[in-house]
Amino acid sequence: MSTVTFDYQGAVVIITGGSSGIGRAIAEAYGQAGANVVIASRNEADGDEVAALVNEAGGRAFHHLTDVSDPADVESLVNTTVSEYGRLDIAVNNAGTLPPTADLIDQSIDDWNKAVAVDLSGVFHSLKYEISAMLKTGGGSIVNTSSVAGLIADPGMSPYAASKHGVLGLTKAAALDYAKKNIRVNAIAPGLVQTAMIEDWLNDPEMRETVLGYSPQGRVAEPREIADTVLYLTSDSASFINGTVLAIDGGQTAH
Numbered sequence: 001m002s003t004v005t006f007d008y009q010g011a012v013v014i015i016t017g018g019s020s021g022i023g024r025a026i027a028e029a030y031g032q033a034g035a036n037v038v039i040a041s042r043n044e045a046d047g048d049e050v051a052a053l054v055n056e057a058g059g060r061a062f063h064h065l066t067d068v069s070d071p072a073d074v075e076s077l078v079n080t081t082v083s084e085y086g087r088l089d090i091a092v093n094n095a096g097t098l099p100p101t102a103d104l105i106d107q108s109i110d111d112w113n114k115a116v117a118v119d120l121s122g123v124f125h126s127l128k129y130e131i132s133a134m135l136k137t138g139g140g141s142i143v144n145t146s147s148v149a150g151l152i153a154d155p156g157m158s159p160y161a162a163s164k165h166g167v168l169g170l171t172k173a174a175a176l177d178y179a180k181k182n183i184r185v186n187a188i189a190p191g192l193v194q195t196a197m198i199e200d201w202l203n204d205p206e207m208r209e210t211v212l213g214y215s216p217q218g219r220v221a222e223p224r225e226i227a228d229t230v231l232y233l234t235s236d237s238a239s240f241i242n243g244t245v246l247a248i249d250g251g252q253t254a255h
């Protein structure tokens with residue numbers, strides 16, 4: 001069976017956490033579709049490498065050093081995007097961090113604050129400045145990366161689950177606030193995806209068996225399987241999909 005291809009020629013796209021894993025696959029996919037991409041991440045070398053990949057794939061790209069937990073960094077990211085490319089059409093708020101697994105009372109206050117700052121406040125900061133820019137040029141489309149942990153909780157993940165559930169609330173609230181302004185805001189909830197974030201789980205044979213046991217399809221996703229869904233959600237093919245979450249989890253949350 002064939003896969004769908006999209007034409008994003010000339011569209012301006014910000015991807016936070018775009019230098020690795022899922023964000024990197026999303027950046028490459030927009031590049032192959034001809035977009036002007038801004039890769040926002042904290043790692044300069046990785047960000048520049050992904051920008052080069054996007055340029056080779058047929059898009060245009062540059063990297064902007066950004067810590068999404070810092071609102072001034074995110075404001076600068078959006079301002080730089082608009083001054084380089086003239087507008088902002090699409091944003092994928094994908095940066096995230098996974099705190100250590102521990103029961104709630106053993107979670108440190110620092111790990112809680114960090115998870116909320118990146119995984120939840122980072123999405124709020126991004127929405128605030130991205131939507132402000134989109135309103136000036138007639139609209140846009142945004143995808144926030146939540147997780148299956150935004151739909152259900154697994155043991156030992158209270159800061160991450162709370163933040164990723166919060167991302168779904170932000171997604172719905174933003175979608176309602178700007179539905180009449182031609183801005184759509186949706187979320188994705190990936191299940192297990194082969195990236196550095198869950199490398200330790202997959203490299204530990206016992207943990208690997210446990211986490212693969214969560215997956216009805218018995219495997220983890222490749223980052224490209226997440227990217228394809230994001231390109232669909234931001235396209236005109238999804239023009240009446242707004243304020244919702246799409247699980248991309250091989251059936252993990254179906255039971």
Ligand SMILES: NC(=O)c1ccc[n+]([C@@H]2O[C@H](COP(=O)([O-])OP(=O)(O)OC[C@H]3O[C@@H](n4cnc5c(N)ncnc54)[C@H](O)[C@@H]3O)[C@@H](O)[C@H]2O)c1
Pocket residue numbers: 016017018019020021022023040041042043066067068069094095096097098118122145146147148189190191192193194195196197198
């Ligand atoms: N891998 C999975 O199984 C999985 C499952 C569900 C959801 N997710 C979510 O997908 C997103 C991407 O994760 P990934 O799996 O590609 O892992 P990853 O670790 O490769 O990517 C996370 C990216 O976010 C960036 N980041 C972290 N803190 C940041 C900050 N303060 N400012 C800017 N960037 C920051 C990292 O540098 C990295 O580039 C995350 O939001 C994650 O929570 C991942």
